[in-house]
Amino acid sequence: MADQTLAQARGCVLGGTYRTFYSTPLIVESASGCIITDVNGNNYLDAYNNVPVLGHSAPQVRLAVEAQLGRANVHTRYVDKGIVDYAQRLVATFPDSLESVVFACSGSEANDLALRLAAHATGRDGVIVTRHAYHGTTAAVATVSPSLAGSATGDHVEGVELPAWDAPDFDELLAATIRDAAGHLAxxxxxxxxxxxxxxxxxxxxxxxxxxEQTVRTVHELGGFYIADEVQSGFGRTGANWGFERLDVVPDLVALGKPMGNGIPVSAVLGSHEIFDSFGAEQRYFNTFAGTAVPIAAAEVVLAELESGALTTRANEGGAVLKDCLVDAIARSSVPATVRQNGLMVGVDFELRPVTEPNAVSTAAAARRAQAMVELLYAERVLVSSTGSAGTILKIRPPLVITDDQLKELALAFGRALSRLEDLENSKSSAADSRDGE
Known part of the structure; x- marks a missing residue:
C-alpha cells in the first residue's frame, strides 16, 4: 500500500481522536534501540519517545515476555510468585512509607486510582493542578488535565500558575499559591x-x-495529599530513581506508567498499607489485565536496569552531554533560547523572560519557532516535540539507552535546524522590508 493511501486509510478507519505527529506522518517499518525506520528505509533518531526506556524492540524484554506467555498469564485473583517478587523489589526502591502497590494498565488509570484513594482518605474532593498539567485521559483525570482543554474542566479543580522557573524563592511562592488555591476550592x-x-x-x-519541602508541608497543613505523578519522570528519567527524590519530598501516593514495561501496558500506584486497606474495605478495585505475569515480566527487565544504576547514570551523564551541546549550538546562533535539563529530559525554551531582554520575542513568535524546529528536526530525521502552556518549548526525552554519539548527532542536527530557522526568518524579514520599500 502506498504511503499516501495508507495514511488516508488510517484516517478513514481510526476514530477522529487519533492524531499524527509532523506535517507528513512517519510511517513505521521497524524500530530498534533509539532508531525508527520508515517504510522507505530512512532512519530517524527517536529523541521523543520515553516509553521504551530501554530502547525500541529491546531483546531482553521480548525474551522475558515470550517466556511468560509460554508459562502463565492469569489475573490477580490467583497468586503468582513472580508478581509478588516484583512488587517487593519495586517497593524496596521507595521510601518506607510507600510500602504497598496496586497495579493498573496505564498512567491514566494509575492517576485515576490515586485521586480516588486521596479523596477517600481525606474525605475531600478538591484537587489542585498546575495550569497546563496533563495526567491522563479517563473521565476523572481529564478534568485535572488542563492541557487537554485549555483549562481545568471540573468545578472541584483549581489550576495554578507556577512561579518563574528560576525564582530563588520558587518553593515559598508555590506554597503560597497552593494556599490561595485551596481557599478558592473551599x-x-x-x-x-x-x-x-x-x-x-x-x-x-x-x-x-x-x-x-515548603510546598508539600503546606499541602499537609491544609489537610491534603501530595500525589507524585511519576508517569513521565520515573524509572531514572530525571537522574534519580524517582523524580520526587530530586524535589526533597516524600509523596503520600505515587503513580507510575509509561516506561514501566518498556512499551508493554503496565502501571502502578504506591502508598501506605493504611491508605489501601481503608479504601479496599469499602470499595472494590479490580483490573483484569493489571499486574498479570506477562506485563510484569517486561517490568522486571526495566526494574533490573533501574536497580543496577544504569538508567540513572545514563540520564545524568547523557543529560549533561546533551545540554552542553545544545547550549553551544544556541550560542553560535542569533536565535535566543534557554536550555533546561532534568536528567535526560531537556526543554529548549524559545521564550525569554523577562521579555524585555535583548532579542526576546512574543509568546506567539516563540511558539512558531518551537513548532518550526520540530518540523526542521524531522527533516533532519530527528524526532522531538513541543511543550509548555503556549507550545514555546522544544521537548527532548529520548530512550535512556541513547549513546553519547547519538546525543551529539542530535545536537548537530539541532544546530543545522537552528541555522535553517535563521535563514527562513531572515528571508521573511527581507521580503517584508522589500514590500515596505515599494
Missing part, C-alpha cells in the same frame, strides 16, 4: 484534598529540580 464547596504534580513538570515546560 469557596466553591470543594475542600482541598490533593495536589497532583508531574515531578518533571513536563507539560508546563520541563523545570529543573528544586526543593518543594
Amino acid at each position: 469557596g466553591r464547596g470543594h475542600p482541598f484534598g490533593a495536589f497532583i504534580l508531574d515531578s518533571a513538570v513536563t507539560s508546563d515546560g520541563i523545570l529543573e529540580p528544586r526543593s518543594l
